[in-house]
Amino acid sequence: MKYRIFPKIPGISVSALGLGCMRLPVVDNDPGRIDEELAMATVQAALDAGINYIDTAWPYHREQSEPFVGRAIERLGVRSSVLVASKSPVWLVKEEGDWDRYLDEQLKRLRTDHIDFYLMHALSQSRWETIVGKNGIRFLERAKADGRIRHAGFSFHDSYSVFETIVNAWDGWEFCQIQFNYMDGDYQAGAQGLALAEAKALGVICMEPLRGGALAKVPDGVKAILASWGKPRMAAEWALRYVLDRQEIVTVLSGMDRPDQVWENAAVASSVLPNTMLDGEHAVLEKARDWFRARMQVPCTTCGYCKPCPEGVSIPEIFEQWNAASMYGGEDAKRAWYKSMYKEKNCGADRCVRCGACVPRCPQGIDIPERLAKARDFLDR
Numbered sequence: 001m002k003y004r005i006f007p008k009i010p011g012i013s014v015s016a017l018g019l020g021c022m023r024l025p026v027v028d029n030d031p032g033r034i035d036e037e038l039a040m041a042t043v044q045a046a047l048d049a050g051i052n053y054i055d056t057a058w059p060y061h062r063e064q065s066e067p068f069v070g071r072a073i074e075r076l077g078v079r080s081s082v083l084v085a086s087k088s089p090v091w092l093v094k095e096e097g098d099w100d101r102y103l104d105e106q107l108k109r110l111r112t113d114h115i116d117f118y119l120m121h122a123l124s125q126s127r128w129e130t131i132v133g134k135n136g137i138r139f140l141e142r143a144k145a146d147g148r149i150r151h152a153g154f155s156f157h158d159s160y161s162v163f164e165t166i167v168n169a170w171d172g173w174e175f176c177q178i179q180f181n182y183m184d185g186d187y188q189a190g191a192q193g194l195a196l197a198e199a200k201a202l203g204v205i206c207m208e209p210l211r212g213g214a215l216a217k218v219p220d221g222v223k224a225i226l227a228s229w230g231k232p233r234m235a236a237e238w239a240l241r242y243v244l245d246r247q248e249i250v251t252v253l254s255g256m257d258r259p260d261q262v263w264e265n266a267a268v269a270s271s272v273l274p275n276t277m278l279d280g281e282h283a284v285l286e287k288a289r290d291w292f293r294a295r296m297q298v299p300c301t302t303c304g305y306c307k308p309c310p311e312g313v314s315i316p317e318i319f320e321q322w323n324a325a326s327m328y329g330g331e332d333a334k335r336a337w338y339k340s341m342y343k344e345k346n347c348g349a350d351r352c353v354r355c356g357a358c359v360p361r362c363p364q365g366i367d368i369p370e371r372l373a374k375a376r377d378f379l380d381r
Helices: 034-049 065-076 098-108 125-133 138-143 160-169 190-200 221-226 236-245 259-271 279-293 315-328 329-342 368-379
Strands: 001-007 009-015 017-020 029-034 052-056 083-086 114-124 149-156 175-179 203-207 249-254
Touching: 001 203, 001 249, 009 249, 017 034, 017 259, 029 138, 034 065, 034 114, 034 259, 052 249, 065 098, 083 138, 083 315, 098 114, 098 138, 114 125, 114 138, 125 138, 125 160, 125 203, 149 160, 149 203, 149 259, 160 175, 175 190, 190 203, 221 236, 221 259, 221 279, 236 249, 236 259, 236 279, 249 259, 279 315, 315 329
Parallel strands: 017 052, 017 249, 052 083, 083 114, 114 149, 149 175, 175 203, 203 249
Antiparallel strands: 001 009
C-alpha cells in the first residue's frame, strides 16, 4: 500500500486507499441491517491490505455504520493503528449545544475517546449558514482542544463558489472531502476545488471515485474504448488510477463491500504514484468521457444560478438524476430517488409553472421549463 501525507498534518501517513463505510454488505437489501460477518471480513481484508483510514458518518446505514465500525475496531483490537473518520450531522443541529451532543454520542457509538478526522458533513450554502449561525467553528476548536477530535475538515456537495467561501472562511481547516472522478472534473468543487485546496495546503479526500459504481460496471461501448489501450485493465482500475494520479489527493474512499473488492482496489493503490499517468491514458479516458456525455440529456453543470425557483423546484438536482440515469443506467433507482427526495417533498418537476424566471439566469442558456417537462416525463414513469 502506498501512503500519503496531509500538508497540514505531516506526522501521519495515510493509506492512498481508504475504506468507506457507507456501502457495507447488508441483509435482504435492508440498508439498516449490516451483514456483520461479511462486513467484518471486509474490514479485516482492508487492514491486511494496509488500509489505515476508515470513514463513516452519523446517517450511514440508517445510523448503523458508526456502531458497526466501533464493534469492528474493538473486536479486531486495532484502535491504535487505524485512523477513524466520522462526520457531524449539520442538518440536525438546531441549537449550539447540539454539536457536542452529537459528537459525544458518536464517540459512544465508535467505542473510542477521540475521532481522528472529524468532518462537517456534506456542506452546502444552507449548511454553512448553520455552522456560522450556530458557532460550529468554535465547537471544532473546542473539541480539538479537549481531545475529542484530532483534526477538523469538511465534506462538500455544492457549487465551486460555495466551496471557495468555506475554504477561505477559516484557517483551521486541515482537509476537505470532495467528489472527484474522470467524469466530474467540473462538478461541484471539481478540479478548481483541487487547485484551491492545494493552494491552501488542504489535503483532499476523494469520494465517489467510481461514481457509486457506475464507472466500475460500464456499458459495452465504454469497455471497447478502455480496451483500446491494449493493456488489460478493469474499468474500476482505470477510474482509480485517474484519481490516484492527482497529487492533491491524499486518500481515495471506496465503498467496498466484499474482501475481493478490497484486494482488487488495494492492488491499484499499491502501485500508482502521483503524476505518472501517460498522455495516451488520459486520451482513452477522454474518449470514455465523451461517450458518456453524448448521452447527457441536458448540459446542466449544477451551478445553481437558476435557484431559487419561485415554486421551489430543485432544478439542478432533477437534471442531475435525469442525466445520471441516461448516462450510467440504473433508471429504476434514479426514478425512486427522484420520487422520494423531490416529488414527494413538493420540489419535483411537476411543480414547474413555466414562469421562466430561471431561464435568463442559466449560464448554459438552457430552456429550463422545456427540459424540466422532459425530465418529469422520464423520471415520473
